[in-house]
Amino acid sequence: MSVNVEMVKCACADCVCVVSTASAVQAEGRFFCGDSCATHHEQSTGCDHAGCPCHG
Numbered sequence: 741m742s743v744n745v746e747m748v749k750c751a752c753a754d755c756v757c758v759v760s761t762a763s764a765v766q767a768e769g770r771f772f773c774g775d776s777c778a779t780h781h782e783q784s785t786g787c788d789h790a791g792c793p794c795h796g
């Protein structure tokens with residue numbers, strides 16, 4: 741038996757993070773690394789990952 745963990749890039753265009761589908765935030769059928777990316781940075785906050793340039 742194997743554990744199948746699929747890794748996908750965050751759907752946010754500027755985000756460089758890669759998340760597993762199991763722990764990703766799902767919105768509109770896409771996977772995001774966190775709430776701020778999933779809400780398209782409506783609060784103008786970054787995704788909290790070091791070295792990631794995304795900020796909405």
Ligand SMILES: [Zn+2]
Binds near residue numbers: 750773789792793794
């Ligand atoms: Zn990021």
Ligand SMILES: [Zn+2]
Binds near residue numbers: 750751757772794
């Ligand atoms: Zn992201």
Ligand SMILES: [Zn+2]
Binds near residue numbers: 753755776777794
């Ligand atoms: Zn983002």
